[in-house]
Every structure is written in C-alpha cells, then in structure tokens.
Amino acid sequence: MLRRLVPGLLLTGLCVCTPPAEPPARPPPRLVLWAWERPEDLRFLSPADAEVAFLAATVHLTEESFRVVPRRQPLRLPPGLRPRATVRLEMRGGASLAHVPEALRQRVAEGLVDVARRMDAAGLQLDFDARESEHPAYLRLLEEVRARLPQGTPLSITALVSWCTRDGWLTRAPVEEVVPQWFRMGADGAAHEARLRRAPVAPCLHSLGVAMDEWRAPPSFASTVYVFNPRPWTALAFQTARSKVVTQVVTP
Template identity: 55%
Template sequence: MLPERSLPHAAPGPRRGLLATLVLALLCLPLSASTPVIPGPPPRLVLWAWERPEDLRFLEGRAVDVAFLLATLDLTDEDVHELPRRQPLRVPPGVALKATVRLQMVPGSSLARFNPERLEDLAQRLDVLARRHDVTALQLDFDARGSETDAYVDLLQRLRTRLPPGMSLSITGLASWCVPGGWIARAAVDEVVPQLFRMGPDAPVWRARFSRGLPPPCSGSMGLAVDEWGPVPPGVSTLYLFNPRPWTPEAFARAVAETQS
C-alpha cells in the first residue's frame, strides 16, 4: 500500500471550508492508497527438467507444463559443439513440452564476433533441433554479456523467422535485463523468463525492485528455485520452477503449496 499523503494545513476559516479542503485532499489521493489489490489466480506452473533422469509421470491429470533440457551448444569463435540430452525423461500423455537449449560460450570466445553467416547457421541449427521433437515452444538459455546483446538480438530475429508458425520462442533472462528501456525490449521473442534465483548478494535489491511487478517484456513469466523461494510479483501468469534435485511427487506438492500460500 502506498503511504498516505500528508493533508495540507487549512487556513483558519468556517467549518464548511475546512470540510471542503479535506474532501478535495481525499479525492487527490492515488486510488492504490485506498483500493485493495485483489490477488489473481495462481500462476501456471512449468517444471524445468535438467540433465538428469526425470520421471514426471506423477503429473498425469495436472495442468503443468515441462521445459526439458534438449541440448547444450558449446560455442567458439569458429565452431559449435552439440551435447544432446543423454538422460531419460518420462512424462505422461498430454503434458505440453517445451524444449530448452543451453547456449554457452567457450572461454575466450564471444557471440559478438559471430558474423551474419555464422548467426544464420546457428539459427538454422536451433530450428532443426526444435523440429525434431513434438514440442510447443523453443526456449534458449544464454547469459549474454553486455557486448553480446546486439548479436543475440540478431540471432533471435533470424530464429524467429525460421520457426514453424505456432511455435513459441522463449528465452531465460537475468534480473538485470528486466529494466525499463533495456535491450531486451528489442528481442523478437514471445516470452522472457527472468530467473530470480542464484542472484548472489544483490538478490534482496532485485526482489524489492520487482515486488510490485516486473516491467514488460518480463512481466508475464518468471523462474524460481524450490530451494530459494521468493515472492511472486503481481502480474506473473507463468511460473517456471527449478529443482536442484530430481522432481518427486513430494517436492512438487511443496512447490504447489508455496504458490498458493
């Protein structure tokens, strides 16, 4: 709730003048100071399934999606080394699957040094990866450095034009990307998932900054870790959950309880 604004001191005069001044001051108060915030429905959950054996068949009949690590691409200035998923993933029929691809630069390399031809080749490779599986979305997990953001925006635009119609393009993001006027607004994506965990000593600062909502295009989705729970800002309709251990029915039940508390 916003702090109440101080009422102006009324000049001595008739009681009617004082009442009018008070009414005028109350009308000038922000609506948020007196209007209660009605909480919306709990966000839809998406479980991240990373590179380890995951048996998620206990999700049968639940409105939960799964974003699974499909592959990791190690990038150098000259080459791309693909590491496909090697661990089994079991999900019940009907669960919507999102394919997550981790992009990571080999030390000493930079996406900023990728020329247009290399960016086009990388976009084509990602498109081929996504089409190999029955997925509803492709999600990129890349910690772009400041010097790489222009190249990343270029890559995303090239990939967006290649993906089949109806396939959503999502990216994970750092908290520092989600500031008004930031470069992320130029990214041709359907979803930005700021990861509000493992943020180090600045975590309280960012959580306080986002406590009243995330700015677009980061406002609809966010990611949390089950071992580092934090408040979900208003306006978040999709909540991604990371578990450092394999998912179990008990861990999932605890996560659901947290979202509803």
C-alpha cells in the same frame, strides 16, 4: 410537531447497506517444471496441473564453430503432455557472441530450430546469460531463430533479473515470453529483486523462474511460474512447489 418529526428523522438515518462485492478470485499461475540434465520421471503429473520445459540440448559456441550436445538422460512424461525444449547456449574459450560471424550465427539459429523440430516440442526456450556487449548480437540471433521456427511455435528466453530492471533492449526481442531467473542473482540480488518488484520492464511482467533450493516469494504479477529443482522431481516436491506458488502469488 417534534413528535411528528422524530420518526421521520430516525427513518432518514436508516439505510439498507450491502457489503462491497468480493473481487473475482484470481486464477492460480500456470506452473512449468524445468527438467534438467538428469533422469526425470514426471509421469505423476497431470497435464492439467503443470507443463514441462526440459533441457533438450546444450550448444557450445566459439567464434569459429559450434557443437550441439543433445540431452543424454531419459525423460518420462504422462500421456498428453507435450513439453517445450530448452536449449542452453554457452560461449567457450573466451569467445563472445558479439564476434561470431553472421554465417556462423545463422547456422547456430538453424541448429537451435532443428533441436525443437526433432523433439516435436511445443515451443523453444533459449537459456543464455548474454553479457551487455552481446545484447545486440543476441537480438539478431533471436530474429534469425524466429524467422526459422514454424508458424505458431512460441519462442521463449530466460533472463537475468538485471535485464528486467534497466534499459529496454528486451522490448526489441522477437519472443513471446521472457522468464527472469528469480535465483542465483549474485551479490546484487537483493537490489535487483527490489527493483523488479517495483518497476519491471514490460517483457518481464508475466513469467518468472524460481528455484526450490533458493526460494523467494514470486511477485504478484507472475501469471506463469517456472520452477527449477536441483534434485530429481518427485510428486511431493511438485506438490510443495505448487502449494507455495498458489499461496504466495494468488493470496500474497
């Protein structure tokens, strides 16, 4: 009887085991190069490899008037690459956006949209370090810009990392993209970085801005990474940035 049972027991212990299926490879993040106010020759880029957001203008704003200072430096791009326009908004003379009259704010909104229209940009991005007291006024400005942009034109804003780790005012912003700036975070940078990695607010879950001269590994959730370079872009700098992003985000 035992001789008959042993082979059966041995066969029962055998199984055909297959290793678990490998998860599908994660696509690399979309890469966007910030081209700031200096001569930039980006003709080495392939439109399939990266996009470009260029500083198109700076708006100087007080509580009585505003002035649009257009880009003065040349920007050279490869054929087929349509960039997005970034506009830097700066309050001057101690002014606060919270105290800008509605009529002036509407004129500013029209000026911002006009920049994107004149540049035939693929989208408009606003770069403004709004203080907490300015958040409601900034939301109103964004609503007025959104209402004036041609249908289908994406609206993006940069953001301080601290905006992405507390109150949910950003969830009310009428924008397609929020880009937390993962650099120049100040004395509380390490704390903000830890909080963003742990529990970012919803609008900050997709894009991120990093800097070549203050590199921090982007969080794994970033599907679009903007890269700021304090020096003119070169093919080597671009390859370095792309390699770092792919290595640290796709295979952290």
